[in-house]
Amino acid sequence: MSRPPETTAGLPTEPTQARRFGKTRTAQSTAIAEDYAELIADLLASVGEARPTDIARRLGVSHATAIKTVARLKREGLATSRPYRGVFLTEAGEALAARVKSRHRLVVDLLRAVGVPAEAAEQDAEGIEHHVSDVTLAAFEKYLRK
Amino acid sequence: MSRPPETTAGLPTEPTQARRFGKTRTAQSTAIAEDYAELIADLLASVGEARPTDIARRLGVSHATAIKTVARLKREGLATSRPYRGVFLTEAGEALAARVKSRHRLVVDLLRAVGVPAEAAEQDAEGIEHHVSDVTLAAFEKYLRK
DNA sequence: CGGAAAGTGTAGCTACGACTACAATTCAGG
DNA sequence: CCTGAATTGTAGTCGTAGCTACACTTTCCG
Numbered sequence: 001m002s003r004p005p006e007t008t009a010g011l012p013t014e015p016t017q018a019r020r021f022g023k024t025r026t027a028q029s030t031a032i033a034e035d036y037a038e039l040i041a042d043l044l045a046s047v048g049e050a051r052p053t054d055i056a057r058r059l060g061v062s063h064a065t066a067i068k069t070v071a072r073l074k075r076e077g078l079a080t081s082r083p084y085r086g087v088f089l090t091e092a093g094e095a096l097a098a099r100v101k102s103r104h105r106l107v108v109d110l111l112r113a114v115g116v117p118a119e120a121a122e123q124d125a126e127g128i129e130h131h132v133s134d135v136t137l138a139a140f141e142k143y144l145r146k
Numbered sequence: 147m148s149r150p151p152e153t154t155a156g157l158p159t160e161p162t163q164a165r166r167f168g169k170t171r172t173a174q175s176t177a178i179a180e181d182y183a184e185l186i187a188d189l190l191a192s193v194g195e196a197r198p199t200d201i202a203r204r205l206g207v208s209h210a211t212a213i214k215t216v217a218r219l220k221r222e223g224l225a226t227s228r229p230y231r232g233v234f235l236t237e238a239g240e241a242l243a244a245r246v247k248s249r250h251r252l253v254v255d256l257l258r259a260v261g262v263p264a265e266a267a268e269q270d271a272e273g274i275e276h277h278v279s280d281v282t283l284a285a286f287e288k289y290l291r292k
Numbered sequence: 293c294g295g296a297a298a299g300t301g302t303a304g305c306t307a308c309g310a311c312t313a314c315a316a317t318t319c320a321g322g
Numbered sequence: 323c324c325t326g327a328a329t330t331g332t333a334g335t336c337g338t339a340g341c342t343a344c345a346c347t348t349t350c351c352g
Contacts, residue, residue: 174308175307175309207309207310207311208311208312210311210312210313211310214309214310215308218308229317230316230317230318
């Protein structure tokens, strides 16, 4: 926004509670890309191919949505696909998938370690994992090792 | 591609990895509503009023965005406002804010308890808190008590 | 081999969050 | 009380995720 010359002038809010909002926003498209990359990798590994319909079913969206999102991943250089031939990951896509997968495991393990039931840990990790910074991830790792 | 004509029936993917995706999606607007409710409550408590410009500044968005989102909150019965008179929370909005606030604290405390540095804990909690289920929250509480 | 079923792709719509640009209102000094 | 700055509100645009509906390939089976 156009920050006029010190509009912020003596803003009445103490910095004490100036909590860091503002990341939740655009972060979502990243989270979705991560989900797709991870899922596509899973499908390729387990059934040998990643078809739009399977992706859609697993994500609980329509196939049209899945196809559109895959198109975005292609634009971003994470995936490739040829009409009627299934979806594949580029190197960047595979790297992303690998990162996401290990992070997911770590989050689940951490949750379980502090007493969260298995099922809840799995489900919540799905949402949580996209918001865990490297610093926090490292802390999780350290905690789990001890 | 030996894909038998099974639609949803016995989908070839083992349930083992049928991870629960699909919540990340519409969940976002909920997360945003939570952020706003919490922030508005904060502003009302600390400076006595919640003005669109302050909300916008704290969230790092334009004032227009803040105003539009507040309009949505009003539609959803969480907030009220009259032109040029600031924003207030309905009972439902206050209840939401209170819940969000306590959950936020719990998440931060948990993160810190497992060794996450204060700053990272605060920042990550902002994103994580929206994805923590009641079951997980209860587990956090229990863990922290011991 | 020739359909029909399944899967794939395209089009067109909605809702949302974000933005910029512009209009309207308050309110504080002079 | 009147004017200009700050705030507030409105309009219009963009990009993305979601959907349904319809069209087009593949593939499988009789």
